Amino acid sequence: MPRIKKGNTSLTIKKKSRWGVFRENFELSVMLLPGIIFFLIFSYLPMLGIIIAFKDYRNNLGIFKSEWIGFRNFKFFFTSQDAFRIARNTVGYGIVFIILGIVCAVTIAILLYEIKNKLALKFYQTTMILPHFLSWVIVGYITYIILEPNMGILNQILNFFGINSINWYLEPKYWVAILPVVNVWKTVGLNSIMYYAALMGIDEQLFEAATVDGAGKWKQIRHITIPSLVPLMTILTILHVGNVIKGDFGLFYNIPRNVGLLYPTTDIIDTYIYRGLQTGDDIGITTAVGLFQSFVGFIMVVVTNKIVKKISPENTLF
Amino acid sequence: MKSKKANIPVNLFFIAFSLCFILPFVLIISSSITDEQALLTNGYRLIPSKISFEAYKYVMKSPGQLLNSYKVTIVYSLIATGLSMIVMTLMAYPLSRPNYKYKKPVTFFIIFTMLFSGGLIPTYILMTKYLHLQDNIWVYILPNLANAFHIIVIRSFFQGLPSSLVESAKIDGARELQVFYKIVLPLSKPVIATVSLLNLLARWNDWNTALIYIRSKELYSLQYLLQQILREVQFIKDMAESSPVAGISINLTQLPSETIRFALCIVAAGPMLIIFPFFQKYFAKGLTVGAVKG
Numbered sequence: 172m173p174r175i176k177k178g179n180t181s182l183t184i185k186k187k188s189r190w191g192v193f194r195e196n197f198e199l200s201v202m203l204l205p206g207i208i209f210f211l212i213f214s215y216l217p218m219l220g221i222i223i224a225f226k227d228y229r230n231n232l233g234i235f236k237s238e239w240i241g242f243r244n245f246k247f248f249f250t251s252q253d254a255f256r257i258a259r260n261t262v263g264y265g266i267v268f269i270i271l272g273i274v275c276a277v278t279i280a281i282l283l284y285e286i287k288n289k290l291a292l293k294f295y296q297t298t299m300i301l302p303h304f305l306s307w308v309i310v311g312y313i314t315y316i317i318l319e320p321n322m323g324i325l326n327q328i329l330n331f332f333g334i335n336s337i338n339w340y341l342e343p344k345y346w347v348a349i350l351p352v353v354n355v356w357k358t359v360g361l362n363s364i365m366y367y368a369a370l371m372g373i374d375e376q377l378f379e380a381a382t383v384d385g386a387g388k389w390k391q392i393r394h395i396t397i398p399s400l401v402p403l404m405t406i407l408t409i410l411h412v413g414n415v416i417k418g419d420f421g422l423f424y425n426i427p428r429n430v431g432l433l434y435p436t437t438d439i440i441d442t443y444i445y446r447g448l449q450t451g452d453d454i455g456i457t458t459a460v461g462l463f464q465s466f467v468g469f470i471m472v473v474v475t476n477k478i479v480k481k482i483s484p485e486n487t488l489f
Numbered sequence: 490m491k492s493k494k495a496n497i498p499v500n501l502f503f504i505a506f507s508l509c510f511i512l513p514f515v516l517i518i519s520s521s522i523t524d525e526q527a528l529l530t531n532g533y534r535l536i537p538s539k540i541s542f543e544a545y546k547y548v549m550k551s552p553g554q555l556l557n558s559y560k561v562t563i564v565y566s567l568i569a570t571g572l573s574m575i576v577m578t579l580m581a582y583p584l585s586r587p588n589y590k591y592k593k594p595v596t597f598f599i600i601f602t603m604l605f606s607g608g609l610i611p612t613y614i615l616m617t618k619y620l621h622l623q624d625n626i627w628v629y630i631l632p633n634l635a636n637a638f639h640i641i642v643i644r645s646f647f648q649g650l651p652s653s654l655v656e657s658a659k660i661d662g663a664r665e666l667q668v669f670y671k672i673v674l675p676l677s678k679p680v681i682a683t684v685s686l687l688n689l690l691a692r693w694n695d696w697n698t699a700l701i702y703i704r705s706k707e708l709y710s711l712q713y714l715l716q717q718i719l720r721e722v723q724f725i726k727d728m729a730e731s732s733p734v735a736g737i738s739i740n741l742t743q744l745p746s747e748t749i750r751f752a753l754c755i756v757a758a759g760p761m762l763i764i765f766p767f768f769q770k771y772f773a774k775g776l777t778v779g780a781v782k783g
Contacts, residue, residue: 207580218605218606223614242494288500304765
């Protein structure tokens with residue numbers, strides 16, 4: 172049998188030397204090691220790599236030997252035409268996705284709550300969640316079938332109503348609507364099921380009492396249903412805020428199929444950085460953009476968390 | 490209580506809504522079994538205007554690349570999921586112990602990675618120039634071994650277990666690893682199942698790792714292969730040409746390019762589409778656990 176440690180601990184309470192503390196926690200610390208090594212290599216080492224943003228990176232010289240140039244990369248990016256476009260697209264779509272996502276998911280969840288037939292409920296939930304299991308590549312196939320200019324379904328429908336075909340992949344303005352629709356299609360199922368699960372936790376008696384007091388459906392939704400979903404909404408929003416600035420590379424790369432003409436409305440920070448990596452000629456500037464992105468994302472999460480802490484302290488993420 | 494009448498419009502809405510999710514799949518299937526010429530003249534249809542299994546015949550004739558990508562994806566998804574579950578549960582356990590001394594700094598160390606990252610370019614340079622993971626099967630596995638959010642989810646679940654269990658096992662003389670392995674893990678099946686599934690799904694649907702780090706065709710993941718097929722007609726022809734099956738000649742001029750895309754999509758993605766929805770209930774449950782403050 173392994174030795175008994177309990178007696179040991181009570182003895183060392185009086186004179187807890189640093190070595191003693193270390194030894195007590197040694198086994199647990201060893202368990203942490205693989206994870207810590209992982210995060211050090213794959214999360215923290217790249218963070219050191221952001222010094223590239225302040226260098227004139229030359230591939231043959233490597234990170235350390237390349238020349239320091241201060242904030243010149245940032246200056247170059249912020250004075251370029253791309254800066255405004257990708258910042259607007261990234262943040263704009265991010266905000267639209269959050270608001271639209273919550274509104275759709277909560278509405279669907281509330282409607283689902285009205286369905287009392289178990290079998291029907293199961294069917295609706297299963298179909299809605301299907302896209303969650305698909306990669307963006309396959310969602311790309313689906314949008315291609317719908318939007319393909321000559322053979323696509325959407326143009327066939329338009330033609331049926333006597334409207335001329337539209338070449339969706341050449342017209343940036345439509346993508347302002349297409350991308351949010353695709354995003355909602357992929358995410359609404361899972362999110363509404365999460366909200367639905369939260370709704371199931373509400374005490375039925377609340378609704379019954381409200382009915383007795385003469386509250387209609389709308390009043391019940393406004394005063395009982397929505398408030399009970401607020402905690403989940405805030406947590407999901409905080410989590411999403413961090414992703415606003417990160418964008419969703421899969422969506423923005425696969426759905427518009429990287430068509431240059433569409434960049435005015437489909438280019439976000441992530442796709443911009445990916446192209447920078449592909450061409451490889453302004454690694455320094457691209458890294459600066461990435462650093463800017465991480466930094467703004469960080470600030471946004473911390474600020475959102477602070478705001479939530481002020482309003483309802485129990486709903487914060489950390 | 491609600492009347493049955495009020496339910497009819499809601500049900501009608503959901504039937505229409507469900508169609509928005511089902512019809513796209515019907516479209517892909519019907520496109521894959523349409524005659525190439527009919528498709529080019531009539532466009533994609535819900536019901537094929539002229540049925541032909543030509544595309545599937547081509548896929549079956551030279552399944553080499555497809556099978557290879559399937560193999561790569563299955564192998565790395567399983568290894569990656571298994572390894573990351575080991576790393577993540579091992580990490581979550583000490584952090585769930587209230588009396589663990591270094592809990593605070595380590596938690597901060599993990600959470601910080603959720604908030605800030607070096608970004609794609611520094612990661613790319615590290616992976617290719619210093620770790621030499623480019624064009625290497627390990628690039629699918631190592632960079633995603635642990636995920637801060639998942640660790641927090643697992644830790645929250647561990648914290649919910651009665652702490653007296655751990656204490657009594659320790660009084661009985663069990664070592665930490667024994668407590669973890671024999672007591673905590675068996676009690677944590679729900680969260681382990683959920684997080685494993687999340688990981689498996691993410692690995693299975695991973696396409697951008699290959700986009701960024703993989704060059705050789707033998708290492709293409711399934712999703713990346715699908716992406717290449719959707720993007721390039723040329724790629725479909727290359728696949729047919731490099732067919733490993735000897736003695737089969739494929740007339741490249743007759744190779745259907747539109748229908749074959751969708752046939753490949755069905756063959757490649759179909760099985761998962763059938764399997765994964767069965768895990769739906771675990772996902773909903775597990776994610777609700779995750780959304781609860783840790």
